Amino acid sequence: MPFTEILGQEKAISYLKTLVQNGRVPGAFLFYGPAGVGKAKTALEFAKALNCLDPQARQTGEACGVCAHCKAISQHTHPDVVFADFLYQARREVKKDFSSGSYEEELEKELAKQQHINVDTIRDITAKAQQKAVGGGYKVLIIDEAQTMQGAAANALLKFIEEPPAKTVWILITSKRTAMLRTILSRCQPLAFAPLSQKNVEKILQNNQLATENLTLCATYSAGSVSGALKADNALTLLQEAGLGPNGCSPQGPAAVAAGLSRTLVAARQEAQAILDVLLQALHTAWTHTQDAQTQRRYAKTLQQVENYKRSLNRNVSPALVVETALCSLDGLNLPLFETEN
Numbered sequence: 001m002p003f004t005e006i007l008g009q010e011k012a013i014s015y016l017k018t019l020v021q022n023g024r025v026p027g028a029f030l031f032y033g034p035a036g037v038g039k040a041k042t043a044l045e046f047a048k049a050l051n052c053l054d055p056q057a058r059q060t061g062e063a064c065g066v067c068a069h070c071k072a073i074s075q076h077t078h079p080d081v082v083f084a085d086f087l088y089q090a091r092r093e094v095k096k097d098f099s100s101g102s103y104e105e106e107l108e109k110e111l112a113k114q115q116h117i118n119v120d121t122i123r124d125i126t127a128k129a130q131q132k133a134v135g136g137g138y139k140v141l142i143i144d145e146a147q148t149m150q151g152a153a154a155n156a157l158l159k160f161i162e163e164p165p166a167k168t169v170w171i172l173i174t175s176k177r178t179a180m181l182r183t184i185l186s187r188c189q190p191l192a193f194a195p196l197s198q199k200n201v202e203k204i205l206q207n208n209q210l211a212t213e214n215l216t217l218c219a220t221y222s223a224g225s226v227s228g229a230l231k232a233d234n235a236l237t238l239l240q241e242a243g244l245g246p247n248g249c250s251p252q253g254p255a256a257v258a259a260g261l262s263r264t265l266v267a268a269r270q271e272a273q274a275i276l277d278v279l280l281q282a283l284h285t286a287w288t289h290t291q292d293a294q295t296q297r298r299y300a301k302t303l304q305q306v307e308n309y310k311r312s313l314n315r316n317v318s319p320a321l322v323v324e325t326a327l328c329s330l331d332g333l334n335l336p337l338f339e340t341e342n
């Protein structure tokens, strides 16, 4: 995917293209902004532009997308470009002698456990950073979820991002800049990524064959992020499957939604969170659109309740119970959950 196909990040991309053109590339970046707006895609595209074999493409700051280097980077097989995220880490941690099930099952289990980019992964990447670039271009080391690095991992990284050798570029990616350690922040050139417009979220879903019948609704509830739209889609589907829809709700609705959540706690919690996010956004929109003071007060009160329910998800409360209680609190509000804003 060339830079031109990444929507809504024109400012960040135009800056990166200039760097490719003039060859003055800082040794360490922090790409920050909401989750699901194209930071990782941009990082990989930047790695391609820096390593592309087509001199004409490089003059424009773009990658050709078809040379051997561009292709290898797309396939995550380029020896000089590392893209480390939770999946990369889980792959390293799946035991070779896993006892049961298939490799995919083991990987999925391992992936669900990932919460921090750990020191072993950082050591693995720094070792790769020190190897000579075999392609003759740039070494590009990308670390996603960089805010999850704790003391040991961050310390292991520090001296490498301090003064990287020429033609070595570190790109740290985060959706929670405020959670990053100061020592790391101060060594990186920050680059902001903006939330996406609703139209761009819709276009990206369509371009990636992710559009569902709830396309416009998902974009409405996406908070400017593609991953937000996918979570909203999942939430809306769970609500619809339980009988909630444009024509109201069956009396069993809240209990049926709760019963439809996944069996595993981690997945159920994420689904519950997505449902509550949809409710919060719908409540907020309804609250800002109503003129009637009494109705406004009711919306405001319910908003606060649902906020509290959402917080309780992070404590040890059952996601099913939280979802059911939250949906029951909407009783009598006639909240337009399935109406798009126009």
Ligand SMILES: [Zn+2]
Pocket: 051, 052, 053, 054, 057, 063, 064, 065, 066, 067, 068, 069, 070
């Ligand atoms: Zn190329």
